[in-house]
Amino acid sequence: xxxxxxxxxxxxxxxxxxxxxxAAFPHTLPIFAGFWFLGLTYGIYMNACGFSFWYPMLMxxxxxxxxxxxxxxxxxxxxxxxxxxxxxxxxxxxxxLFYGLSMLDKYKGTGLKKPYLIFGMxxxxxxxxxxxxxxxxxxxxxxxxxxxxLNHIYWFSGxxxxxxxxxxxxxxxEGLEFVMTAMFxxxxxxxxxxxxxxxxxxxGLGLSLLFLIAFGADGxxxxxxxxxxxxxxxxxxxxxxxxxxx
Amino acid sequence: MTEMTLTQQIVTVAVIVGGTMLTRFLPxxxxxxxxxxxxxxxxxxxxxxxxxxxxxxxxxxxxxxVFTGSHGIxxxxxxxxxxxxxxxxRQMLLSIAGGTICYMLLVQLVF
Numbered sequence: 001x002x003x004x005x006x007x008x009x010x011x012x013x014x015x016x017x018x019x020x021x022x023a024a025f026p027h028t029l030p031i032f033a034g035f036w037f038l039g040l041t042y043g044i045y046m047n048a049c050g051f052s053f054w055y056p057m058l059m060x061x062x063x064x065x066x067x068x069x070x071x072x073x074x075x076x077x078x079x080x081x082x083x084x085x086x087x088x089x090x091x092x093x094x095x096x097l098f099y100g101l102s103m104l105d106k107y108k109g110t111g112l113k114k115p116y117l118i119f120g121m122x123x124x125x126x127x128x129x130x131x132x133x134x135x136x137x138x139x140x141x142x143x144x145x146x147x148x149x150l151n152h153i154y155w156f157s158g159x160x161x162x163x164x165x166x167x168x169x170x171x172x173x174e175g176l177e178f179v180m181t182a183m184f185x186x187x188x189x190x191x192x193x194x195x196x197x198x199x200x201x202x203x204g205l206g207l208s209l210l211f212l213i214a215f216g217a218d219g220x221x222x223x224x225x226x227x228x229x230x231x232x233x234x235x236x237x238x239x240x241x242x243x244x245x246x
Numbered sequence: 247m248t249e250m251t252l253t254q255q256i257v258t259v260a261v262i263v264g265g266t267m268l269t270r271f272l273p274x275x276x277x278x279x280x281x282x283x284x285x286x287x288x289x290x291x292x293x294x295x296x297x298x299x300x301x302x303x304x305x306x307x308x309x310x311x312v313f314t315g316s317h318g319i320x321x322x323x324x325x326x327x328x329x330x331x332x333x334x335x336r337q338m339l340l341s342i343a344g345g346t347i348c349y350m351l352l353v354q355l356v357f
Contacts, residue, residue, distance in 0.1 A: 034338070034339060037339050063259070067302070068266060075258055075262070076259075079249065079250075080257075080258065082257055089264075089265030089266055091298050092302065095269075098291035100269075101273045101291070107274070118274055181306035181321070182325075182346050184303045185325055187299050189328075189329060189332050191299055200293035204300025212308055221301075225301070228301065236289055
């Protein structure tokens, strides 16, 4: 079965890709709904912030990390600060490191598709590829490739359409920026309901608030991140023990 | 709109793309043969996401002023709606859409 990378190209039976596409597509349908909703909103939001559709179009294509792209709009509207942009990207996307660790084996032997699979490993692609039971006879490399590609297409098309049609919208978009807050509140809540020990969640909220008050809106992110990392490191033993006991 | 020049915008987006790619490719570069992950890294993987999303909520609200304007009341109400909807239905899109529409109505019609 499907270890494409180890086989000479010609030996792959005809129709392998098509069969994998047909198996992958139904898994991505819920993502289609979600990405179009969020992508359209993201495009409209960028438009409302004064950016042409080229921005959501190119950013959804190259960054392909939804929450980061919303933050990127804010970064683009602030003062030029690449170091802060880099640090925020690392913190927000640090979870990908752990997706990668879980996918080391699954992505093995996928040949030329592997770099794209890693490039496109957003939350949704990861969760499908990590959990989906790929039917026997379907090539796993192509299956995961199409899951990733379809998700990428959904996000890209939704964002681009939002950017294009945002300017045609007749309704008042004031307050639309709250979509980003709402998104992070929901993700935070999901995390909260899943975990037994809330120390890290509360530290994230509390330390950030503290540093916001101390340093103001423009300068609190970096110190807050360092403080969170530092305190989490110091509290490692109690948190790990508390997590087991709970 | 932005005060950055086009070049600065391109640099900013490139930095974000590079940072994102770094977080996605690093494990595959560091642990090619399925070496075991350091315990400290595993620990961070468990606790960091919750803390980061807490940070991001504060980041979203960084320009809310408690003492002037609408005193952060629309934000407070809308977050309450998001949380309530989510605890009730547990449908991510419904919670996001409901909270956002509520906020838009509040800032456009009430405050």
